[in-house]
Amino acid sequence: MTETATGTYLIRGAAILGGDAEDLLIRDGLIAERGTGLSAEGATVIEAAGLVALPGMVDIHTHLREPGREDAETVETGTRAAALGGYTAVHAMANSNPVADTAGVVEQVHSLGRASGWVDVRPVGAVTVGLAGEQLAELGAMADSRAQVRVFSDDGICVHDPVLMRRALEYVKAFDGVVAQHAQEPRLTAGAQMNEGTVSAVLGLAGWPAVAEESIIARDVLLAQHVGSRLHVCHVSTAGSVEIVRWAKERGINVTAEVTPHHLLLTDELVRSYDPVYKVNPPLRTDADVQALRAGLADGTIDVVGTDHAPHPSEHKECEWAQAAMGMTGLETALSVVQETMIETGLMTWADFARVTSTVPAAIGRVADQGRPLEAGEPANVILVDPAARWTVDPYKMATMGRNSPFAGKELPGAVVATFFRGHPTVLGGKLNTPYRYAADPAGAGSSN
Numbered sequence: 001m002t003e004t005a006t007g008t009y010l011i012r013g014a015a016i017l018g019g020d021a022e023d024l025l026i027r028d029g030l031i032a033e034r035g036t037g038l039s040a041e042g043a044t045v046i047e048a049a050g051l052v053a054l055p056g057m058v059d060i061h062t063h064l065r066e067p068g069r070e071d072a073e074t075v076e077t078g079t080r081a082a083a084l085g086g087y088t089a090v091h092a093m094a095n096s097n098p099v100a101d102t103a104g105v106v107e108q109v110h111s112l113g114r115a116s117g118w119v120d121v122r123p124v125g126a127v128t129v130g131l132a133g134e135q136l137a138e139l140g141a142m143a144d145s146r147a148q149v150r151v152f153s154d155d156g157i158c159v160h161d162p163v164l165m166r167r168a169l170e171y172v173k174a175f176d177g178v179v180a181q182h183a184q185e186p187r188l189t190a191g192a193q194m195n196e197g198t199v200s201a202v203l204g205l206a207g208w209p210a211v212a213e214e215s216i217i218a219r220d221v222l223l224a225q226h227v228g229s230r231l232h233v234c235h236v237s238t239a240g241s242v243e244i245v246r247w248a249k250e251r252g253i254n255v256t257a258e259v260t261p262h263h264l265l266l267t268d269e270l271v272r273s274y275d276p277v278y279k280v281n282p283p284l285r286t287d288a289d290v291q292a293l294r295a296g297l298a299d300g301t302i303d304v305v306g307t308d309h310a311p312h313p314s315e316h317k318e319c320e321w322a323q324a325a326m327g328m329t330g331l332e333t334a335l336s337v338v339q340e341t342m343i344e345t346g347l348m349t350w351a352d353f354a355r356v357t358s359t360v361p362a363a364i365g366r367v368a369d370q371g372r373p374l375e376a377g378e379p380a381n382v383i384l385v386d387p388a389a390r391w392t393v394d395p396y397k398m399a400t401m402g403r404n405s406p407f408a409g410k411e412l413p414g415a416v417v418a419t420f421f422r423g424h425p426t427v428l429g430g431k432l433n434t435p436y437r438y439a440a441d442p443a444g445a446g447s448s449n
Contacts, residue, residue: 056088068097311402
């Protein structure tokens with residue numbers, strides 16, 4: 001399938017990965033040249049002195065809610081938010097209605113993503129039928145579909161049956177897939193409302209023990225080793241989990257792990273307010289856990305940052321704590337939170353940022369044309385960031401339909417000035433521009449990205 005031709009853009013004087021200032025010439029969807037003193041007749045010039053040029057971000061963990069939960073988010077609104085946040089690809093989780101457990105549903109999500117044109121939407125297929133944890137879903141059919149699914153997850157629900165988890169890990173080996181596990185032993189978290197610890201004891205809320213997460217991760221890395229398959233651990237949240245993943249990697253087990261921005265910054269002390277905006281799965285943990293997560297991300301034990309962007313209708317969050325839904329929005333704040341927690345603390349550089357938000361998540365999801373180097377001949381998925389900017393989070397000014405941002409009212413550093421998706425500027429001047437448009441498919445069937 002042919003794609004629409006894009007224009008010519010000259011990005012002048014950007015700090016490439018936070019390093020030396022250079023020019024990038026973008027033409028027909030590719031980086032045509034990289035260097036200094038570049039020029040091109042007819043090119044749109046973007047003066048980028050003081051800005052950092054990075055590869056477009058790739059989110060390994062996004063909830064776009066469509067189909068069936070359009071009161072919370074749609075592919076259109078979620079991908080608009082993603083573009084504004086600096087993303088050029090997102091992996092859409094399977095817990096929609098109907099569940100993305102068949103080739104038909106993942107192809108629908110894939111088609112909706114192409115129709116929106118703001119980012120590359122990669123559907124995540126469910127591991128089990130209906131997320132019920134009883135029988136494997138159509139893993140092979142989803143992998144062979146136009147969506148070419150390579151990530152499978154029952155996120156929101158743990159694949160708690162060890163036999164079923166083993167079979168899933170064995171099955172996805174056939175097409176180089178990965179199982180992304182929501183690590184949560186259900187019998188240890190029945191009725192849990194927040195992290196189990198001092199604060200839960202004081203507030204009288206049912207606690208969510210760290211061992212509920214850690215025990216599943218320990219089991220699954222051993223299963224992955226046994227069958228020789230790829231395992232990805234979603235939203236690691238405890239110091240013990242970091243140690244288990246580190247132990248597994250030292251033994252050559254093929255495991256990757258993600259951390260969310262909110263788990264890098266927020267702690268369970270915030271739950272003292274009883275504000276349901278802080279209710280999330282897994283729960284906010286202690287400051288000691290936060291510091292361990294930051295260290296694990298910095299030293300490579302944790303591979304990537306995944307937003308776990310989880311928008312909800314206001315009525316599902318503006319209610320009593322016990323009745324409130326779990327989840328937080330994150331696509332439009334992720335870059336800023338990672339800058340504050342990892343770059344401004346000296347734990348990481350902008351080159352490290354590109355690794356954990358673009359290069360490695362693209363590799364985990366097997367997205368070949370994302371997370372690429374900013375070099376001539378590479379796809380022009382590029383963002384420009386102003387690291388000196390400061391802004392105050394206002395959920396009502398965001399593109400996402402979800403207003404449940406835990407950072408509301410907080411001043412954050414860094415701002416996305418421009419996002420180029422396939423060489424087309426979807427964001428300019430920090431505002432939405434226009435989406436990328438694919439050429440019409442003569443067969444009317446579409447194709448994979």
